[in-house]
Amino acid sequence: MHGQSLNFLFPNDVHIMWSLMIVLYPYITGLVAGAFIVGSLYHVFGRSELKPVSRLAMVASLSFLLVATLPLLSHLGHPERALNIVITPHFTSAMSAFGMIYAAYLILVVLEIWLLFRSEIIELAARSTGIKRGLLKMAALGVYDISDEARRADHKVVTVLAALGIPAACILHGYVGFMFGSVKANAFWSTPLMPIIFLFSAVTSGIAMIIILYETLSAVNGRKISGDCLQSLAGYLWLFATVTVTLEILEIVTLSYAQDEEWLIVGPLIRDKIAFSFIGIQMVFGSLIPFILLGIVVTLKRYLTAGMRNVITFIAALILLIQVFSMRWNVVIGGQIFSKSGIGFRENYVPELGTREGVAAALCIFIIPFLIMGAFNRLLPLAVEDGDAQARSH
Amino acid sequence: MCERKDNKGSSRRDFLRMAAQGAGGMALVMVGGGHSLVSANAVSEGGSDRRGPMEYDPSKHRYLYVIDVDKCIGCGSCVRACERENQVPRHFFRTWIERYQVSRTGEVYVDSPNGGHDGFAPSETGADISKAFFVPKLCNHCDNTPCVQLCPVGASFVSPDGVVLVDDKRCIGCSYCVQGCPYGSRFIHPETHTASKCTLCYHRLVRGESTACVQNCPTGARQLGDSRSLGDKVAEIVATSKVHVLKPELHTEPKCFYVNSSREVR
Numbered sequence: 001m002h003g004q005s006l007n008f009l010f011p012n013d014v015h016i017m018w019s020l021m022i023v024l025y026p027y028i029t030g031l032v033a034g035a036f037i038v039g040s041l042y043h044v045f046g047r048s049e050l051k052p053v054s055r056l057a058m059v060a061s062l063s064f065l066l067v068a069t070l071p072l073l074s075h076l077g078h079p080e081r082a083l084n085i086v087i088t089p090h091f092t093s094a095m096s097a098f099g100m101i102y103a104a105y106l107i108l109v110v111l112e113i114w115l116l117f118r119s120e121i122i123e124l125a126a127r128s129t130g131i132k133r134g135l136l137k138m139a140a141l142g143v144y145d146i147s148d149e150a151r152r153a154d155h156k157v158v159t160v161l162a163a164l165g166i167p168a169a170c171i172l173h174g175y176v177g178f179m180f181g182s183v184k185a186n187a188f189w190s191t192p193l194m195p196i197i198f199l200f201s202a203v204t205s206g207i208a209m210i211i212i213l214y215e216t217l218s219a220v221n222g223r224k225i226s227g228d229c230l231q232s233l234a235g236y237l238w239l240f241a242t243v244t245v246t247l248e249i250l251e252i253v254t255l256s257y258a259q260d261e262e263w264l265i266v267g268p269l270i271r272d273k274i275a276f277s278f279i280g281i282q283m284v285f286g287s288l289i290p291f292i293l294l295g296i297v298v299t300l301k302r303y304l305t306a307g308m309r310n311v312i313t314f315i316a317a318l319i320l321l322i323q324v325f326s327m328r329w330n331v332v333i334g335g336q337i338f339s340k341s342g343i344g345f346r347e348n349y350v351p352e353l354g355t356r357e358g359v360a361a362a363l364c365i366f367i368i369p370f371l372i373m374g375a376f377n378r379l380l381p382l383a384v385e386d387g388d389a390q391a392r393s394h
Numbered sequence: 395m396c397e398r399k400d401n402k403g404s405s406r407r408d409f410l411r412m413a414a415q416g417a418g419g420m421a422l423v424m425v426g427g428g429h430s431l432v433s434a435n436a437v438s439e440g441g442s443d444r445r446g447p448m449e450y451d452p453s454k455h456r457y458l459y460v461i462d463v464d465k466c467i468g469c470g471s472c473v474r475a476c477e478r479e480n481q482v483p484r485h486f487f488r489t490w491i492e493r494y495q496v497s498r499t500g501e502v503y504v505d506s507p508n509g510g511h512d513g514f515a516p517s518e519t520g521a522d523i524s525k526a527f528f529v530p531k532l533c534n535h536c537d538n539t540p541c542v543q544l545c546p547v548g549a550s551f552v553s554p555d556g557v558v559l560v561d562d563k564r565c566i567g568c569s570y571c572v573q574g575c576p577y578g579s580r581f582i583h584p585e586t587h588t589a590s591k592c593t594l595c596y597h598r599l600v601r602g603e604s605t606a607c608v609q610n611c612p613t614g615a616r617q618l619g620d621s622r623s624l625g626d627k628v629a630e631i632v633a634t635s636k637v638h639v640l641k642p643e644l645h646t647e648p649k650c651f652y653v654n655s656s657r658e659v660r
Contacts, residue, residue: 008504010531010578011487017569017582077567077587084547084566095546095570184644185540185576340578341660343504 009339009346016336020351021071023332024362026176026198027205027325028068028369033173034206035061036109036165041236043162049228053214055116056382057206060213061169062109063369063376069102070365074356094179101175105168112161114139115154117380119146124380135379173202180331187262187342188269188335193251197327200244205324207237208317213373215314223383225310231301234313238294241320245287248327265338273345274334277326286323290316450600455555456621457594457649460628460637461530464654465615468493468528472607472616473511479595479606486581487511488592489532489607494658497521502658529659530616532607533558533579533592534640534648541571541580541589550589556649557596562588576641594618 039057042050050057073079086099122144125136177198180189211233218225252270255263270278293316297309304312333349352358376382468491476482476489491510495503495517503519510528517523535558542550542558549565552558560571565588572580572589583590595605603609608616619628631637637651640659652659 008492008506011485011490011506011509012572012578012581014485015581017572072568075568077569077582078565081547081564081566084549084564088547088564090545090548092543093546093570095544095568098546179570183540183544183574185574336573340576341504343502343660 007344008341009344010341013339013341013344014346016333016346016349018332018336019075019349019357020359020362021075021357023325023328024365025068025071025075026173026332027328028064028071028366029173029176030198030202030205030324030328031064031209031369032061032068032105032206033169033199033202034204034208035064035210036169036206037203038207038210038233038236040162040166040169043159044166047232049226049232052226052229052384053210053233055113055384056213056217057210058109058113058116059373059376059382060210060369061206062106062113063372065102065106065109066372067365067368070368071362072098074361074365094175094182097175101168101172105165105172108161108165108168112158112165114141115158115161118143118154119151120380122146132379170199174199180335185340186335188266188338189331190262191251191255193247194331197244197247197251200240200247201324201327204237204240204244204320207233207240208320208324211237211313211317212321215310217377217383221381221383225306227306227309230310230313231297234294234297234309234316237313237317237320238291238298241287241290241294241323244324245283245291248282248287261342265342269334269338269345273337273348274330278330278334281326282323282330286319286326290319290323293319450602452554454622455599457535457556457599458619458621458628458632459532459535459594459650460617460619460631460653461650461655462615462617462653463527463529463656463659465613466491466528466530466611467613467615468510468514469612470510470513471610471612472530473509475606475610476592477511479598480593482590483584486583486590488579488590489530492529492531492659493517493526494529494656495519495521495523495526496656496658498524504658504660525656527656529652529655530607531577531579531640532650533575533594534577534646534650535592535594537647537649538645540574540576540644540646541591544570544574546570553596555599557594557599558591559593559596560589560591562586562590565589576644576646 035057038050039054039061041047042054042057069082073082076082083099085096086103089096089099091097118140121136121139123146125133125140128136174195177195180186180198181191181194184190211230214230214233215225217223252266255266293312297304297312297316301309336346337349338345351362354360373382470491473487473490476487480488482488485508487509489509490506491514492504492506493510493514497503497519499522501521503517503521503523505514507514510530514528517526535552535556537552537556539550539552539558542552545551545565546568547564547566549561550558550571551561562583567582567587567589569582569589572582575591580589580591582588595603595607598605604618605616608618617628617631619626619632621629621632623629631653632651635653637653638655639648639651
């Protein structure tokens with residue numbers, strides 16, 4: 001349609017139905033999937049330089065997984081009926097798979113972590129007293145065999161579980177992308193690229209989060225950062241961030257070039273309504289700057305001191321975490337700013353502060369995984385000694 | 395299903411059974427008081443198939459809705475009638491009217507102040523308008539409906555007579571169906587926090603009456619038909635006239651058909 005002169009919204013399209021919590025939900029599940037992929041790089045693909053973060057990655061994945069349902073519960077009109085998704089699932093809905101995918105993945109990750117820490121749990125229990133000993137004995141589940149043979153068996157199962165976990169993590173987050181991509185009523189969401197973009201950005205955010213956690217944990221514990229480990233993580237982050245941003249750009253370029261009807265609303269959306277968060281934050285600040293920073297770390301490593309590399313990688317990872325969040329924001333909120341009339345925009349959405357779907361609640365939810373990781377670390381250290389890596393580090 | 399007071403306490407299955415087997419008397423009692431202004435009428439315009447809900451068999455009906463754009467005068471009677479009949483909350487709409495004004499140079503001006511509830515003030519576009527018309531909208535009760543497909547708990551469903559309904563006792567209020575409806579027909583009810591939409595006045599259908607919007611349209615722009623009723627005039631219009639549906643490219647297969655519409659309609 002040409003020459004639209006009035007901003008027209010369907011009368012029911014005045015409200016933003018999916019708010020900050022539905023931005024947070026794919027962000028958290030992305031971190032779950034991405035962190036698991038980092039762990040699998042060591043456990044399955046034998047990237048031995050990643051040993052120092054191998055346990056951290058798995059525990060981070062579990063910690064974020066444990067809160068992944070909270071944004072959804074905060075959003076639902078009837079959270080008390082949430083289990084209806086499991087009790088009376090309607091299988092034509094992508095959302096109905098959530099319960100099963102979540103439960104399967106949770107079992108897999110818990111089992112993986114238990115096997116990873118089983119020996120330490122038993123050894124620590126033997127050295128501990130009081131409540132800590134009781135907790136650790138409970139965590140051992142009555143199995144106290146830590147012979148070499150048992151450890152080898154554990155290791156084999158860990159490898160198999162980590163291998164199974166790769167498709168599971170991909171399904172967990174690919175499904176989140178599918179939830180948006182399958183809404184054909186929405187010109188901005190409805191693209192087969194959506195699950196793929198979500199998946200790659202999930203891995204990007206997962207690697208970035210592990211870098212932040214690893215550097216922070218090392219600083220807190222007074223441990224030296226493994227140069228090989230961080231260098232490798234920076235390389236993977238550069239690769240996945242580049243692919244992610246390329247896919248994000250390709251999606252928009254294709255829409256624009258095809259000049260389909262969707263572009264009549266998506267074009268003005270990007271140019272006018274979400275220009276700051278999409279072009280400014282997601283593309284320029286969030287993508288271009290880390291691309292340059294990580295490019296320096298990867299290609300000019302011989303000229304960088306360990307301290308410079310650590311700082312640059314940390315900053316790049318932090319910016320990429322913001323980039324992925326802004327991508328989630330732009331998809332979820334941006335996709336709702338225009339009316340399904342295709343010729344009108346709502347008011348820009350500003351999240352409230354104190355409501356159950358507001359900023360404060362979102363921050364509370366997002367902090368919980370870090371508290372879980374902190375508690376876990378107090379009981380069972382997440383850091384892994386890596387003699388080889390320590391020796392090779394700068 | 396009427397999400398608010400006309401079937402409180404009933405589940406989807408209960409409601410259909412109620413409608414089909416007679417327990418629907420409860421619904422009749424609860425809504426019956428407000429219909430004295432509406433003449434008893436059959437689903438098809440001019441019919442006389444009034445009955446109690448006890449005799450209603452959804453499998454014997456297949457409803458169609460026809461809107462003749464040329465006949466709509468934008469008076470808003472339908473919107474007001476729907477609001478009264480279904481206790482639609484303020485600023486939400488189960489049905490609404492859009493005004494289209496197209497200038498000679500191709501600009502399209504669309505508005506729907508308060509959903510057309512209070513009619514339309516004279517146009518102030520300042521453009522040289524070459525054609526203008528009103529387009530009533532409502533749930534299209536699609537056969538291949540994305541809202542039902544997307545509902546994760548089966549709260550949204552298509553009843554055997556083709557009406558898309560919501561079981562508000564099962565709905566979890568996730569809004570996925572609201573996102574998935576291409577026509578903007580659904581909303582989350584601000585009091586029940588569940589999905590709400592046009593039910594084709596299901597509580598009236600089971601009594602053999604037409605919808606409140608059809609009954610209150612002074613020009614006959616809105617018509618409800620039943621393709622499983624022999625000789626149904628509205629079904630005949632769909633079968634023999636040049637009708638079109640909204641957003642056909644989405645293949646939702648609406649059962650709401652437009653006569654004398656224009657390409658500008660979204």
